[in-house]
Amino acid sequence: MSWKTLDNQQKTAARVLRHAVQRHELAHAYLLEGPEGTGKRQAALLLAQTLFCKEPRDGEPCGNCRNCRRIASGNHPDVIRVRPEEDAATIKKEQIAYLMKEFSYRSVESARKVFILENAEKMTVQAENSLLKFIEEPHPGTLALLITDHIHQLLDTIISRCQVLTFVPLSDQAVEERLFQEHQPRSLVKPAVALTHDYKAAAALCRDEWFAEARSQVIQLMQRLHLSSEAALPLIYEKFTPNFDNVQRMAIGLDLLLFWYRDILSLHLNRPEAVIFEDQTETLREQLFRFSQEQAVRAMSLILDARRQLDAHVNSLSVMEWLVIKLGGIL
Numbered sequence: 630m631s632w633k634t635l636d637n638q639q640k641t642a643a644r645v646l647r648h649a650v651q652r653h654e655l656a657h658a659y660l661l662e663g664p665e666g667t668g669k670r671q672a673a674l675l676l677a678q679t680l681f682c683k684e685p686r687d688g689e690p691c692g693n694c695r696n697c698r699r700i701a702s703g704n705h706p707d708v709i710r711v712r713p714e715e716d717a718a719t720i721k722k723e724q725i726a727y728l729m730k731e732f733s734y735r736s737v738e739s740a741r742k743v744f745i746l747e748n749a750e751k752m753t754v755q756a757e758n759s760l761l762k763f764i765e766e767p768h769p770g771t772l773a774l775l776i777t778d779h780i781h782q783l784l785d786t787i788i789s790r791c792q793v794l795t796f797v798p799l800s801d802q803a804v805e806e807r808l809f810q811e812h813q814p815r816s817l818v819k820p821a822v823a824l825t826h827d828y829k830a831a832a833a834l835c836r837d838e839w840f841a842e843a844r845s846q847v848i849q850l851m852q853r854l855h856l857s858s859e860a861a862l863p864l865i866y867e868k869f870t871p872n873f874d875n876v877q878r879m880a881i882g883l884d885l886l887l888f889w890y891r892d893i894l895s896l897h898l899n900r901p902e903a904v905i906f907e908d909q910t911e912t913l914r915e916q917l918f919r920f921s922q923e924q925a926v927r928a929m930s931l932i933l934d935a936r937r938q939l940d941a942h943v944n945s946l947s948v949m950e951w952l953v954i955k956l957g958g959i960l
């Protein structure tokens with residue numbers, strides 16, 4: 630994570646922290662709060678690297694010097710990270726005691742010490758009370774970075790002693806970029822983000838084998854449907870309905886069908902960057918010749934009708950039969 634990226638994703642938090650660093654006016658304690666997947670932990674590490682980097686460039690930590698690398702791997706003696714121990718539900722008083730002991734020593738290599746407390750809401754009440762004393766009487770040069778997805782589970786007294794930085798949900802584009810960086814397949818990232826608009830949910834879909842299969846079945850269905858309803862119907866009976874075996878899955882299937890026609894529309898409107906089925910662009914372009922904008926809009930409205938039928942508890946096989954016959958009729 631760089632300040633440039635953070636500034637793109639979390640403008641307010643990035644500016645507050647960066648100005649404070651530049652003016653040497655960092656508070657003693659910050660609470661980084663907001664939904665999962667919004668870059669809070671990365672921002673805390675970025676701040677720590679900025680404070681310790683030996684070769685910063687234009688205010689950005691290099692990411693490569695000994696200090697940057699040790700911070701990234703959790704091995705810097707003056708940057709201490711605390712989180713619930715493996716599989717433990719809570720951060721215990723002993724972990725905070727350890728932290729305070731570390732901080733009572735002079736910093737090992739510089740005048741500064743940073744601690745990063747992840748999942749801060751998982752502190753036991755005793756741990757919170759120990760921490761409270763610590764942030765009420767900070768040692769000079771210490772910086773506390775608390776991170777939480779659930780600010781309301783923290784004691785008010787903790788919150789009021791920290792400067793709170795709220796991290797907002799990422800834009801679709803930022804979620805996509807993050808998933809690309811995590812090496813999720815591009816062909817799954819685009820539809821997963823378009824379906825969920827949420828990092829955590831999209832990441833779960835990308836890791837779900839069912840979703841990859843669902844996507845490829847939708848593509849097969851669209852290829853058959855482009856021939857005729859008769860060509861597509863066997864696929865509905867044999868594969869599609871058995872695989873989309875509950876209402877949530879069928880809803881995802883219908884949304885993917887919707888994206889297909891929306892992609893055709895996007896290509897008609899000369900907006901290739903909006904296409905979800907990117908790797909199918911060639912097939913989509915072939916279908917453009919037989920599909921006008923009006924037909925694409927008509928298909929989308931039929932799919933929305935099917936969604937409503939599904940919501941009204943109509944049997945999903947009947948919904949799909951109806952839809953495939955109607956979609957075939959548009960051609």
Ligand SMILES: [Zn+2]
Pocket residue numbers: 681682683684685690691692693694695696697698
């Ligand atoms: Zn560095």
